Amino acid sequence: MVAYATKAGQFVDFDGRLHLNTTLEQFGTNECSPFRKRIIERCGMLANAVRAEYLHLAKSKSHASANLRLLELEAYLTVSDLWLLTSLSELIAFADDKAEFCQSISKKYDIEIECYDELCSIADSYQIDPPFVEKGATYKSCINRLCCSRWWRRKLKNLQNERIEILARDLRQVNAKSSPYCSPITLATRTSQRQASRxxxxxxxxxxxxxxxxxxxxxxxxxVSNPAIRRFELLARCKGFELIAKAYKHNAAFITLTTPSRFHKMTKIIRNGRMIKVIPNKKYENLSPRDAQKYLSNVWARIQAKLSRLSIKPYGFRIAEPHHDGTPHWHFMLFATKENLEQVEEIFRHYALQDSPDENGAKKRRLKVEEIKSGTNPTTGKEYSATGYLIKYVCKNIDGHGVNNCNESDSKDWSGRNATDIAMSIEAWARTHRIRQFQQIGGASVTVWRELRRLSEQEGELEKLRIAARSNDWAAFTEAMGGPIVSRTDQSxxxxxxxxxxxxxxxxxxxxxxxxxxxxxxxxxxxxxxxxxxxxxxxxxxxxxxxxxxxxxxxxxxxxxxxxxxxxxxxxxxxxxxxxxxxxxxxxxxxxxxx
Structure with missing residues (x-):
């Protein structure tokens, strides 16, 4: 499925066959050849993927359809007079020019609101959201941002990264067979960013x-910028919630919420427990991972509103992670009474199936609920643990520590892959699409927890909380703050x-x-x-x-x-x-x- 080749002058089609670049010359008229060459040669690292797309369309439909697709790709990668596949140095120079242009315009205005409107129109022309006059911002401060080269560099770089990744995904470069979670281009870019930051x-x-x-x-x-510390902290907090749940005789459930089929670009074909190929999803509607994240956020907002109306307050964690094609799905580890968890499951199922409920496989795939058992596992002799269940998801999505993918089922997109590489791909995916990976649900403030760890010895209740925080005892800390379901405004x-x-x-x-x-x-x-x-x-x-x-x-x-x-x-x-x-x-x- 990946359209990269090892030798110059060659590309790999979507079925894995190798072709010479000149293979495309057999399609179309004499005018088609320079037209193709002009667009494809501008596509840089995506050029072979574009060739594979052209070959597929020319064979399955016509050279005219393939040419129209090239025009669509060119339009998508062109924002006003900016070609998004430009080099980093060229992008920086372009951003600096825009900042200087805005500075020259700002000098022509005496009335700030008129200047602001003019500069906003320039930002809009590059599909960049301008700064808004709100929360302490003034027209003057917004104008200063619009005239700042660093502001333009950051905004254009974010636009470039997201557009390129969305296009790579659309060209079948993000899937279990080629590059799961994010494209090779985005992974390389993010690796360079991490190295420069370090x-x-x-x-x-x-x-x-x-x-x-x-x-x-x-x-x-x-x-917590250190992945290992972030991992330890998340697991300590989850273990604390689990200890509280046992003390309160609460149950735990692991819930997975996914999106309708139209958000998924690619589909895995699995036979006898083995993934044999990956094919385009016919129901896909050109929706990005960011669109899918917004959909899941809206579903969760409705679920929360319903739970609030029923005075049901589960506590735990939410983890966002990608499917093999970059489409996000959410995992929840929630604790509550058995009766409340049953209602939670009903509410999740109701809102998960509000959208296209009759879609093939919706009832099976849209929501999955697994009850975390209590007692001792007769196979391992160890106690069933919600934290033990969650740990592989936390490690997989942070740094891959302790994750062994060698024994995973061949149907899994991470089967046999290096866990650290998988974690880096997931981190690049989250950064590019601006997706928050981890979120605490209920419980005490983690900001208070972190601030307490900075304090020296105190007195009374504050010292009790400080000791709990310094000893990583999330259960004791949460209890001292009022319990797992107390509202933030009522915390001490x-x-x-x-x-x-x-x-x-x-x-x-x-x-x-x-x-x-x-x-x-x-x-x-x-x-x-x-x-x-x-x-x-x-x-x-x-x-x-x-x-x-x-x-x-x-x-x-x-x-x-x-x-x-x-x-x-x-x-x-x-x-x-x-x-x-x-x-x-x-x-x-x-x-x-x-x-």
Whole structure:
């Protein structure tokens, strides 16, 4: 199914047969040859996939249909005057030109709203959502963003990544037979981003008011940005929920929610437990993984609303992961009373089958519910465990640790594949389509849990919570916070937010950072905990970046658009760069994770 070849001048068709590029010359008129060549040669790493698509359509339909498909692909990859398969350096230069063009336009206006409307129309022409005047933003700050080269680089790079991946998926490059979960192009791009980000972190030294020095890599490795720590934390929280469920005599259920057939590009053909081939799904309606994620989010929102009306409050976790063709599906590990879980299953099934309920296989595939047994497994002699059931899904989707795919059924798309490679593909898929992989349902605030782990010895109830958090006892922590179903507003401790602060080392004065470099109101960050109306500060250090010999080259890679390190860290739920003063040669930052 993969349309890549090992030798120049060749391509592989959708049936796995090798062809010379000149094979396409047999189709169409004399005018077709330069037409094909003009479009295909611009497609770079997707060129062979486009050749395979052309050959398939020319054989199954006509050369006219194949030519029309080429025009569709060209239109999809063309956004105004931008060709999305352009190189990184060309994309950066294009983004810089757009920023300069917007700057020149902004100088012609005295009325900000008129300037803002004009610049928004430029962003719209490139199918980029412009910044909105809301939540502390002003017309001036939005104009500043639209005139910023870094803003344009980030937006155009995101557009490029998503469009290329959607097209690769449409050209059958994402499936169990070729490249599961994401295309080789996206995986290569994401690997480069990770390497550039790591280089930046390793070459960036930060120093605090005590002159303690660390690299950002050292700090990142001690936070949930580190896949191993993220994995340990998720499993500790799941185990805590399981212990609470046993104490309350609650049951557990593992629920899988999938999308209707129209979201799936490819279908696996399985015989006698073996996957023999992958074919296009005839019901597919050109919907992206992002469209499927929105569908699942809407279904879950209706389920939650119904549960709320019935005062049913299950607790647990939700995991989003891809099918072999990149279509997301959701897993839930939920705990509740046996009676409530029965109602939960009915409600899930009702809303899962509201859309195209008579579709072939809908009742079998749209929803799967597995009750987690209690007691001892007679085969293994070990106790049945919800956490034990969930662990393979957590590890598979984070770093592949401890996952052995060698003994998996041949029908599984990860059978025989390296678990670390699978995890990297899943991470690239999630980043490209902006899909949140893990979400806690119910329970206590994980932000409070993380802030407590930063505190030194306290007194009373706060010390009890701190000890539970420091010892990774999620069950004790949750109980002390009011139990697994208490609402966030009723929990005894909540995160405290405040403005970022910079320390003037010469005067010892703390200066609040009230505005971003664009001029809008700076977002407040977590500074500690609210306990009985009092704020307990957990962020006590002030940091600034120290230049190193290798920092400038690492910065250049970041600034060139390979990766935005701030976005990278925030996405991994460890926002330890909060503000940067671009005018100061020693750029001040607030390290949220380890202070």
């Amino acid at each position: 280089s930046y972190l390793e070459n960036t030294i930060v120093v605090n008011e005590k002159n303690d020095e660390f690299t950002l890599a050292q700090l990142s490795d001690k936070s 401790i909540r995160p405290a937010y405040g403005a970022s602060e910079n320390l003037d080392k010469e005067t010892g004065e703390l200066k609040k950072k009230l505005f971003t470099k664009y001029g809008d109101t700076a977002s407040e960050r977590v500074i500690g905990l609210l306990v009985g109306g009092m704020t307990v500060i957990s962020r006590i250090h002030y940091w600034e970046v120290k230049d190193t010999p290798n920092l400038k080259s690492a910065q250049q890679k970041i600034m060139s658009g390979i990766v935005e390190v701030i976005d990278e860290i925030k996405f991994q739920n460890s926002p330890f760069i909060n503000s940067i003063d671009q005018s100061d040669p020693r750029k001040r930052v607030a390290l949220d994770s380890y202070q």
